[in-house]
Amino acid sequence: MIKMKHDRVMHIAKKRGFLWSSFEIYSGVAGFVDYGPLGALLKNKITEKWRNYFIIREGFYEIESPTIMPEEVLKASGHVDHFADPMTECKKCLEVFRADHIITDATGEDVEGLPNEKLTKIISTNKITCPRCGGRFTKVWSYNLMFQTVIGVKGKKTGYMRPETAQGIFIPFKRLLRFFRGKLPFGVVQIGKAYRNEISPRQGVIRLREFTQAEAEIFVNPKNKNHESFSEAADEKLILYPAEDQMKNKEPINITIKKAISGGLVLSEMLIYQLFIAKKFLEDVGIPEDVIRFRQHLPTEMAHYAIDCWDVEINLDKFGWIEVIGIADRTDFDLKSHSEHSKEDLRVFIEFNSPKKVKKLVIKPDMKKFGPSFKGESPKIIKVLEKLEVSELVHSFETKKQFELELEGKKYTIPSDHVEFEEIEEIVRGEKVFPHVIEPSYGIDRIVYSVLLHSYMEDEERSYFKLKRDIAPVEVSVFPLVNKEDMVKIAVQIRDNLRKEGFLSEYDSSGTIGRRYARSDEIGVPFAVTVDHETLEENTVTLRNRDDSKQVRVPILELHNVLGDLISFKIDFKDIEN
RNA sequence: GCGGCUGUAGUCUAGUCUGGUUAGGACUCGGGCCUUCCAAGCCCGCGACCCGGGUUCAAAUCCCGGCAGCCGCACCA
Structure with a gap:
């Protein structure tokens, strides 16, 4: 009976031009859909409303970046190495398994993240065989979910279709920071296509190989994740399903935002404020309150970059509770990693409320001795000394009475009488830190489907989308x-x-x-x-x-x-x- | 990716086992008639054998491969 609703909705969606499967006259390809004339209108109206929430009301700005990305970007983001599963195939029954799962099941060891060669070795040394037929396994290979392509005529540069729109926001971070005049917090959004070569997408519009994401990356001060409009959200009730309760098989709880924060259920105001916005938005496009819940990721399913993550789920009777929005605290993972890989400083200078006086030991070179000893090279040497860790210098001068320095291939020995140390008081006005990122990520296609499903009304006389x-x-x-x-x-x-x-x-x-x-x-x-x-x-x-x-x-x-x-x-x- | 089942107009379906005239019906849709407010009626019309190969005088029908859908397994950072 429940399944009927899905079938009726999809029937009308197809008949009246909301959703079609793509490439139909060539018998179609799983994981791709066309929005027909009415579907395109509906989707546009929903994304327009999303823009109204995030751009007009929250004051974020939208950007648009390419859907094809060079390998470096996705190497830094971790997708090239981690957006893949280690697979192995039984040589006898040809069944394909996750290699790490097979090992964990057989040995109880957690082998997540080990390289394929290691996994292959573990399988052979432990003589792990197919749980189904007892056959032997092939060597472990990676199945990466990204679509690969080549950039340029000679095809020398590897590119990928982006697996999420988020990376397109992290890359121009320095420009964005300047646009927002250097102050946290600020939010940047992007609406666009993302691509994942799913192994076998079977749930229609729920799991697509090409889908539309609407993502916001909100860059916040890691030391202040309070939200200035928190009081607006404080009394709203949410159905929360914390990780701990899931593991204990308890039911989700209905709780005010204020209590969820004071009870430590959700990591920060910044994060829970996005849960609040998500609920408002979904209700505003016609999703009933009682089919919306917020499920916290279990520690085992949390992505490598996140410290707290909540899925906004809608009950889609045929499919059960399905994630339509993911809201994560991505910490500084992405910016830090892009900073390391690109050698660009992607930190933000955050001014302290009041300047701090810091007592600090500094090196004071005695120029009367430096000059005669090192002549014209003195300034260069002093510059390097000043950059080095003071404690290291002190240690060397105290124990060895000298300090050895290698500079541009030349060795210099500085005697301890050439320098003195002095404790000075310095005024520090702030510090450079990597912002943390709060990321609500909306699956627009799933939302469009949810809207259709939950607005579908039927009685003896007629059926209509309310x-x-x-x-x-x-x-x-x-x-x-x-x-x-x-x-x-x-x-x-x-x-x-x-x-x-x-x-x-x-x-x-x-x-x-x-x-x-x-x-x-x-x-x-x-x-x-x-x-x-x-x-x-x-x-x-x-x-x-x-x-x-x-x-x-x-x-x-x-x-x-x-x-x-x-x-x-x-x-x-x-x-x-x- | 594996196994089972399935694939006929926009939709639902007859025909397939047992190969043989122009692939039949219903609903929808389009045109017309009729009609003073909620899928009525009448007339006319458009419209299909998933794709490719094979067997055969002849294939929607039998065989093989592909694609897609459903179910199960697996997968879903």
Whole structure:
């Protein structure tokens, strides 16, 4: 029965142009979908709303970066080495297994992260055989989930289709930091395609090989993860499912954000604020509150870069609780790694609230002795000495009475009487640190599917998508009650006028009026205008509300104002019922 | 990636076992008639054997391979 809903929704989605499987005439390829005309409209309206949340309301800025990335980027991010699974195949029954799982199952040892050669060796020395048929295993190979390509005519440079949009934000970090004038926190978003060559994607739009992500990377001070608008979120209730409770097989808990933070369930205000935004957003696109929950990653499933991670899950009856948004504290993993690989300083200078006075030992060269001893090379040597660790110098001068220095291939020996040490007081105004990154990552395709599934309504008489009226693809249908020339003429004219006023409006005269309402409902058009006999007399039309089939009369001249107020939620339909 | 089952108009399906005229029906869709508000009725029309190879005088039908879907296993940083 539950499965029926999915099937009915997908049936209509296919029939009416929301979702199609791609490359159909060539029998299709698993893991790819086309958004049909209505699907594309719906998806755009949902991403537009997302932009409204993150760009307008949160004050983040959007960027757009390439979907193809050079190998270096993904080497630094860890994807080349870690976005892969070690696989092995049974030579006898040809079954394919995760090599590390096979070993863990057989020996109880945790071998995650070991190189393939090691794994191969462990399998052979432990004489591990296929748990299914007892056959022997092939050597271990990596299956990397990234699509590989080559860049340039000669194909010398390896490239990959990006597995997440996030990296495109980390790379220009220095430019972004300058754009935001050097101050934390700030947020940058990107909406775009990401690619993962899944082994066998089978759950339709739930697991795609090419999918749309909307991600925000919020760069925060690692020492201050409080959120300035926390009080706005504090009293909202969330259904949380902490890792500990999952392991103890307990039920999720319904708890206020304030209590979740004070109880230490969620790592920081910055992080939980994103859970709050996620909930608001999902409700705003029409997902009911009771099918949204927040599940913390178990320590074993947490990605290598994260210290706390929560999946926002929606109950999609056929598939169960499915992650549609992942919200992680990625710490400084990415920036640090890109900093090391690129040799660029990706740290931020954070000023202390008040300057600190720091007592510090410094080296004071005695120029009267340096000059005669080292002549013109003195400044160079002193510069190097000043950069070295003071304690190291002190140690050397105290024990050996001298310090040996190699500089540009030459050796210098500095006697201890050439230097003195002095304790000075220095004023330090701040420090350079790698920001931490709070990352909400939205799977737009899964959200579009969730919206369709959870807005689908069915009774004996009709089926319709109860889409929120500001995300419905078609906003208003216009019909003549019957196909009489005068009514048809007025109806077409009303449709055209509504289009000029900016409404996505469709005209339909085929079949009976009932059939046309049904067609319009089926794709979730929130309002229908009907030109009838009274229209000819008094220039009014009926305006029909999709959700309850109720109708009111509206003067043609006021139609666009009324529709505008309805669609922007300034008024509700019941406000204009008599 | 492995195994089982399956693949006929937009959708559901008959025909496949037992090869043989123009692949039949229903719904949908388009055009028309009718119609004073919720998938009515009547007429007309569009529209299909997943792809490739083989067997055969002849293949939707039998055989092989591929692709896709469903289920199970595996996988899902």
